[in-house]
Amino acid sequence: MTIARALTVAGSDSGGGAGIQADLKTFQELRVFGMSAITAVTAQNTLGVQGIYPLSAEAVQQQMDAIGQDLGADAVKTGMLFSSEIILGVAEKLQQYKWEKVVVDPVMIAKGGAALLLEESVRALKQTLLPLAYVVTPNLPEAEILADMRIISLEDRKEAAKRLAAYGAKHVVMKGGHDPAGGDEVVDLLYDGRDFYEFRSARKETRHTHGTGCTFAAAITAELAKGRSVLDAVPVAKAFIQAAIEDSLQLGQGHGPTNHWAYRERSRAQAQMSSR
Numbered sequence: 001m002t003i004a005r006a007l008t009v010a011g012s013d014s015g016g017g018a019g020i021q022a023d024l025k026t027f028q029e030l031r032v033f034g035m036s037a038i039t040a041v042t043a044q045n046t047l048g049v050q051g052i053y054p055l056s057a058e059a060v061q062q063q064m065d066a067i068g069q070d071l072g073a074d075a076v077k078t079g080m081l082f083s084s085e086i087i088l089g090v091a092e093k094l095q096q097y098k099w100e101k102v103v104v105d106p107v108m109i110a111k112g113g114a115a116l117l118l119e120e121s122v123r124a125l126k127q128t129l130l131p132l133a134y135v136v137t138p139n140l141p142e143a144e145i146l147a148d149m150r151i152i153s154l155e156d157r158k159e160a161a162k163r164l165a166a167y168g169a170k171h172v173v174m175k176g177g178h179d180p181a182g183g184d185e186v187v188d189l190l191y192d193g194r195d196f197y198e199f200r201s202a203r204k205e206t207r208h209t210h211g212t213g214c215t216f217a218a219a220i221t222a223e224l225a226k227g228r229s230v231l232d233a234v235p236v237a238k239a240f241i242q243a244a245i246e247d248s249l250q251l252g253q254g255h256g257p258t259n260h261w262a263y264r265e266r267s268r269a270q271a272q273m274s275s276r
């Protein structure tokens with residue numbers, strides 16, 4: 001039996017809804033062996049981020065070496081990278097181990113407003129990491145910063161996606177959760193350098209959306225690790241995050257985490273129904 005392996009290079013969220021914790025839960029639920037290189041430890045819960053303690057670039061690289069020299073990875077996801085030093089260190093290791101299925105979630109600001117990437121490090125993210133990205137998954141505010149333009153219309157999104165692809169990202173998946181004019185639907189846009197594809201789902205009115213971006217990108221990574229194409233991975237990730245948001249756990253006093261069990265439970269229930 002082949003075992004698909006995925007590595008997440010990201011920050012730790014003590015509250016368990018985002019970061020490394022969300023990624024590993026997602027990998028596990030999608031039956032992928034998960035490994036981690038932690039970039040920063042955050043003290044965080046559903047109310048916000050209370051502390052950020054970045055690791056040295058050397059410590060991050062050593063964790064990536066530990067995976068690269070022994071277990072190997074079929075796909076790699078990056079999340080909170082915090083500083084230019086860490087970004088450069090991660091980029092070096094991605095190249096050294098020839099990891100090509102790289103999903104870059106360009107995490108910048110947590111929902112509560114805390115900066116998870118230093119402002120001066122946006123340039124390093126654009127110039128050093130985007131060229132190595134097989135997939136980049138910005139939300140709309142992140143896409144505006146990376147593409148250096150305002151995004152209002154669908155045409156703006158397409159122009160921004162083209163600008164990110166021009167930095168070298170092979171696929172751009174622009175998430176639509178932050179669309180103020182979104183209405184009843186959330187539309188995520190995929191650009192593969194040639195064509196655009198729209199992925200639509202019902203927008204759920206809820207405050208329990210902490211870690212949605214991490215979970216969505218981790219699900220894409222897990223499916224890539226299994227050998228799926230981006231075009232096949234995105235619908236699985238969309239179904240995974242939709243279930244996780246709709247069946248949320250109602251935990252905490254603020255922006256609660258999503259439910260990482262929901263997709264598997266729904267799939268099992270559907271299989272039982274169709275076997276009757």
Ligand SMILES: Nc1ncnc2c1ncn2[C@@H]1O[C@H](COP(=O)(O)OP(=O)(O)O)[C@@H](O)[C@H]1O
Nearest residue numbers: 139175176177178186202203204212213216241
């Ligand atoms: N209220 C919602 N209802 C349904 N899906 C959502 C909702 N908010 C976000 N999503 C989905 O969750 C994923 C993450 O989206 P988004 O919120 O834009 O990113 P981030 O968490 O990085 O800010 C996307 O696939 C998006 O379509």
Ligand SMILES: Cc1ncc(COP(=O)(O)OP(=O)(O)O)c(N)n1
Nearest residue numbers: 011018019110111210211212213214
């Ligand atoms: C440690 C850590 N990494 C990433 C995030 C941001 O996660 P995201 O999925 O964008 O969700 P919100 O923070 O926007 O709810 C984080 N908070 N912590």
